[in-house]
Amino acid sequence: MTIKVAVQGALGQMGREVMRAVTAAPDLELAGACDARAEKSAKFSPAENAPPVPLNDNLARLLADTRPDVLVDFSLAAAVPQTVEIAARAGVSLVIGTTGLSAQTLARVNDLTREYHIGAVIAPNFALGAVVMMELSRIAARYFDWAEIIELHHEYKADAPSGTAIATARTMAASRDKPFRSLDSDAGHPSRGQKFDGVTVHSVRMPGLVANQEVILGAPGQTLSIKHDTTSRECFMPGVLLAIREIAGRPGEFIFGLEKLLDF
Ligand SMILES: NC(=O)C1=CN([C@@H]2O[C@H](COP(=O)(O)OP(=O)(O)OC[C@H]3O[C@@H](n4cnc5c(N)ncnc54)[C@H](OP(=O)(O)O)[C@@H]3O)[C@@H](O)[C@H]2O)C=CC1
Numbered sequence: 001m002t003i004k005v006a007v008q009g010a011l012g013q014m015g016r017e018v019m020r021a022v023t024a025a026p027d028l029e030l031a032g033a034c035d036a037r038a039e040k041s042a043k044f045s046p047a048e049n050a051p052p053v054p055l056n057d058n059l060a061r062l063l064a065d066t067r068p069d070v071l072v073d074f075s076l077a078a079a080v081p082q083t084v085e086i087a088a089r090a091g092v093s094l095v096i097g098t099t100g101l102s103a104q105t106l107a108r109v110n111d112l113t114r115e116y117h118i119g120a121v122i123a124p125n126f127a128l129g130a131v132v133m134m135e136l137s138r139i140a141a142r143y144f145d146w147a148e149i150i151e152l153h154h155e156y157k158a159d160a161p162s163g164t165a166i167a168t169a170r171t172m173a174a175s176r177d178k179p180f181r182s183l184d185s186d187a188g189h190p191s192r193g194q195k196f197d198g199v200t201v202h203s204v205r206m207p208g209l210v211a212n213q214e215v216i217l218g219a220p221g222q223t224l225s226i227k228h229d230t231t232s233r234e235c236f237m238p239g240v241l242l243a244i245r246e247i248a249g250r251p252g253e254f255i256f257g258l259e260k261l262l263d264f
Pocket residue numbers: 008009010011012013014015034035036037074075076077079096097098099100123124125126127158159236
């Protein structure tokens with residue numbers, strides 16, 4: 001059975017990559033594309049030699065016209081609350097990679113999955129290597145009382161810190177039976193970063209980067225560094241396609257984190 005997919009934020013860096021990956025997958029069909037900048041009802045070609053697909057800046061109209069099974073969203077955090085309401089009412093399941101979402105938005109998506117019998121996967125990072133990095137950091141956090149994260153991204157990134165850094169810090173803290181330690185003298189020194197669940201996070205933004213994260217854990221006499229480097233956005237696609245295929249057959253389920261779909 002072919003799964004019909006629409007993309008929100010289609011003209012962005014990730015949206016374009018998702019359209020290429022969906023077009024190349026034999027079991028998926030790119031049904032339509034939505035973006036804030038799209039000309040209504042325009043048609044455009046998502047990849048070389050690919051057939052044109054409808055491109056619309058009105059999501060409700062696009063979903064009504066093209067009837068996809070799954071909407072993939074890589075857009076802007078502020079746009080997601082409206083997107084999820086429109087998709088749910090249209091009975092379309094969600095795969096969301098947009099970061100910077102509030103706790104209220106996550107809770108609302110959870111409610112919508114049950115109310116409208118749709119599935120939803122939200123993952124701060126779809127790169128399998130990054131998910132492994134987060135899992136290794138979770139395990140290591142039990143054995144080290146000190147931890148800091150340095151995340152480095154391209155200069156166009158809208159949010160800081162990254163969704164991955166926040167999720168990593170939360171997962172690490174949750175795996176421990178006592179809080180992480182840090183210096184009392186950190187207070188009042190902005191260059192010491194920002195704490196999330198006791199883990200200090202530092203954000204670097206500059207051209208030349210895609211996405212990188214290093215988790216450094218410390219204990220007397222030793223440190224452990226766990227690092228993931230993204231060199232192209234292609235790395236997110238196996239995770240995005242996995243999420244599309246899984247959620248198409250899991251109505252009513254809300255899944256946060258790609259690790260829940262992997263065999264850890
Ligand atoms: N989970 C993961 O694995 C990953 C997550 N991300 C996240 O994905 C998101 C997008 O990243 P990226 O592709 O680099 O960003 P881009 O800015 O390149 O793309 C976002 C696109 O969404 C469009 N957009 C903004 N507002 C709306 C709206 N209201 N309706 C429809 N489209 C809209 C933008 O249009 P315009 O430019 O006109 O504003 C733009 O075309 C970010 O939150 C990023 O953190 C990124 C990589 C991996």
